[in-house]
Amino acid sequence: MKVEIWAPGASKIWFCVFDEQGLETRHELTHRDGEYWVGDIAGLQPADRYGLRATGCDPIFNPDKLLLDPWAQHLDAPLRWHPLMAVDAEGDSAAVMPKCILADPLPEGPDPRLNRPGHAWEDLVILEAHVKGLTAKHPDIRPEIRGSYAALADPAVLKHLGDIGVNALELLPVQAFIDDQYLVQRGLVNYWGYQPVAFSALEPRYASKHPNGLEADAEFRQAVHTLHEHGIEVILDVVFNHSGEGDQRDSVLSMRGLNDAGYYMRNSDGSYANVTGTGNTLAVHNPQVLRLVLDSLRHFAQRYGVDGFRFDLASTLGRDETGFSSQAAFFQAIAQDPVLRKLKLIAEPWDTGSDGYQVGGFPHPWREWNDTYRDGVRQAWRGNGEAVGQLASAVMGSARQFDHYGRPATSSINFVSAHDGFTLGDIVSYSQKHNEANGENNKDGHSENYSDNFGVEGPTDNPDIASARQRRIRAMLATLFLSQGVPMLLAGDELGNTQFGNNNAYCQDNEITWIDWESADRSLIEYVGKLTSLRRRFPELRQRDFLHGEEVSWWRSDGVPTQDHDWLSPDFKCFQVMIENILMVFNTGGEIDLKLPPHPEGKEWHLELASDEYLPQSVRVYS
Numbered sequence: 001m002k003v004e005i006w007a008p009g010a011s012k013i014w015f016c017v018f019d020e021q022g023l024e025t026r027h028e029l030t031h032r033d034g035e036y037w038v039g040d041i042a043g044l045q046p047a048d049r050y051g052l053r054a055t056g057c058d059p060i061f062n063p064d065k066l067l068l069d070p071w072a073q074h075l076d077a078p079l080r081w082h083p084l085m086a087v088d089a090e091g092d093s094a095a096v097m098p099k100c101i102l103a104d105p106l107p108e109g110p111d112p113r114l115n116r117p118g119h120a121w122e123d124l125v126i127l128e129a130h131v132k133g134l135t136a137k138h139p140d141i142r143p144e145i146r147g148s149y150a151a152l153a154d155p156a157v158l159k160h161l162g163d164i165g166v167n168a169l170e171l172l173p174v175q176a177f178i179d180d181q182y183l184v185q186r187g188l189v190n191y192w193g194y195q196p197v198a199f200s201a202l203e204p205r206y207a208s209k210h211p212n213g214l215e216a217d218a219e220f221r222q223a224v225h226t227l228h229e230h231g232i233e234v235i236l237d238v239v240f241n242h243s244g245e246g247d248q249r250d251s252v253l254s255m256r257g258l259n260d261a262g263y264y265m266r267n268s269d270g271s272y273a274n275v276t277g278t279g280n281t282l283a284v285h286n287p288q289v290l291r292l293v294l295d296s297l298r299h300f301a302q303r304y305g306v307d308g309f310r311f312d313l314a315s316t317l318g319r320d321e322t323g324f325s326s327q328a329a330f331f332q333a334i335a336q337d338p339v340l341r342k343l344k345l346i347a348e349p350w351d352t353g354s355d356g357y358q359v360g361g362f363p364h365p366w367r368e369w370n371d372t373y374r375d376g377v378r379q380a381w382r383g384n385g386e387a388v389g390q391l392a393s394a395v396m397g398s399a400r401q402f403d404h405y406g407r408p409a410t411s412s413i414n415f416v417s418a419h420d421g422f423t424l425g426d427i428v429s430y431s432q433k434h435n436e437a438n439g440e441n442n443k444d445g446h447s448e449n450y451s452d453n454f455g456v457e458g459p460t461d462n463p464d465i466a467s468a469r470q471r472r473i474r475a476m477l478a479t480l481f482l483s484q485g486v487p488m489l490l491a492g493d494e495l496g497n498t499q500f501g502n503n504n505a506y507c508q509d510n511e512i513t514w515i516d517w518e519s520a521d522r523s524l525i526e527y528v529g530k531l532t533s534l535r536r537r538f539p540e541l542r543q544r545d546f547l548h549g550e551e552v553s554w555w556r557s558d559g560v561p562t563q564d565h566d567w568l569s570p571d572f573k574c575f576q577v578m579i580e581n582i583l584m585v586f587n588t589g590g591e592i593d594l595k596l597p598p599h600p601e602g603k604e605w606h607l608e609l610a611s612d613e614y615l616p617q618s619v620r621v622y623s
Contacts, residue, residue: 002038002040004036007258015027016052046104050069051067058260064090070198072176073200074103074213079179079244117233121344124410126166126169128170130491131147131172137511138515141157142154149202164494165528168307171234176197176203178197189509190507193239194278195239195278197245233308234305234307239313240312240316243255245280246280285319306343307343310346311345318358326358327363345365360411367486375390377390383588386570388575392575409484409545410486413485414485414486414487424476426498429454429458429501431457433502433504437512438507445502446503471616471618477493489528496524497515498516534608538623552577557595562575573588
């Protein structure tokens with residue numbers, strides 16, 4: 001078997017094979033091919049376990065550190081920080097490090113590449129979910145597979161996705177990640193998974209039988225195929241902006257021990273660039289690192305048949321030493337790649353750098369998470385009069401951000417809540433975050449959530465408050481599914497799930513984050529199903545092109561066309577918008593006398609949906 005390792009600064013590289021008893025055999029790579037160490041090792045077979053070791057003049061090279069292959073496709077166990085992994089630790093780390101597993105060719109059986117649903121962007125309804133959190137407490141799923149890849153394709157999950165009209169499942173990271181030092185020392189875990197170490201390997205802990213990469217591979221491949229069979233696409237949340245190795249004082253796990261200077265960006269003084277908030281930033285502008293990223297993406301697309309990717313802190317991927325560019329090598333490489341350019345590409349369009357906020361700044365055909373949508377919708381329904389104009393803009397696809405260079409009206413990924421922040425139920429139940437369980441004295445997480453507890457923090461038995469909360473939840477959900485763009489729902493919001501006020505539950509692998517299916521609000525599930533059905537029935541609600549001028553008309557609650565000064569008034573709480581033969585009424589205030597504008601064809605309006613039987617805090621749709 002031919003082996004190549006990118007480690008130009010190393011003086012020696014060993015390919016280390018481990019037998020079933022853990023006995024290690026080292027094979028030294030003795031030849032250089034440019035910046036790569038290469039070798040041909042006889043006798044290697046699929047499923048063999050291995051790791052790497054390196055030595056060199058730089059102190060970062062340490063032959064006592066067993067390293068994961070950056071291109072590894074399987075790991076034999078989850079990765080959890082141990083003191084022996086630390087940069088300055090003495091002693092061999094092999095005993096506490098997972099081993100890479102040599103991948104086998106594509107297995108026989110169902111091939112998820114061949115049954116992709118291929119939904120158009122305007123028809124897409126996305127559910128953002130965590131592999132474990134979605135299924136860990138579902139009573140109709142067999143206990144032995146709950147929380148696993150296999151559970152994603154369980155009939156109970158498939159039925160629920162069908163009931164609420166979802167046709168795309170966006171999964172939080174499944175790239176192999178580490179429970180990092182910061183969490184381990186506090187007795188917590190990395191639940192969300194945003195600390196990747198092996199970019200092309202599936203996280204082993206979500207395999208149902210044994211937590212290793214071979215089990216994960218078979219389960220995930222089958223799950224994607226089954227989801228495809230039911231018309232559901234799979235989008236992976238991928239992390240290529242940083243790795244779980246932390247800063248220069250943290251751990252040596254993989255890339256740092258092979259080519260620290262090549263894999264990570266530096267500041268002018270030689271320190272680690274940190275535009276991700278995690279201690280390091282991957283140098284994707286480096287051709288070899290770019291190769292690693294593209295190989296990983298193609299691997300998930302071709303082995304598992306995934307339909308697209310959501311890129312965490314995607315502004316980082318368009319950076320070099322001079323800053324962000326929408327024409328960066330990363331975007332150009334994907335645009336010409338025969339596999340990747342056909343997939344769905346979604347950016348989280350920001351990072352923590354000085355020019356990191358890039359909403360609307362990504363090239364076509366990228367779509368983008370739209371936080372201006374999230375904040376504007378929350379503020380408007382909370383009653384902020386000045387936000388009603390933001391609500392109107394959001395409903396029409398946020399043209400100010402995205403209507404340029406021929407970009408379509410589906411450029412905006414609309415969401416009211418996501419994994420990072422309050423659930424929808426908590427937005428109407430808590431005015432303050434409650435992250436005490438995270439062990440940071442409630443200092444972590446966003447402090448401004450544009451939320452409202454209606455006078456009582458948390459759960460309440462007051463029927464008036466409970467009713468008001470339900471009206472607002474339904475109004476925000478209606479807004480989400482009636483807006484131009486692509487709707488994304490946070491898993492659990494459709495059934496009233498809570499995280500008990502925790503808006504940064506990244507380290508909570510427990511009842512805080514697991515969806516509580518037994519307490520589900522069945523009427524809310526049915527309501528979401530009605531919304532997605534309505535969206536599919538009326539193409540006016542899912543346009544490909546932005547609407548302007550006579551294509552859309554705006555009306556006050558008294559049936560009079562709006563004027564510019566109406567949108568500037570803090571008392572302006574209700575507007576009506578007409579798109580062809582569809583009329584939508586958004587009332588973020590109190591009771592009003594509503595007068596509908598005339599039907600464009602002289603017909604009587606027919607009520608299709610009301611978010612509430614009363615007018616206060618309501619959305620109504622007429623056709």
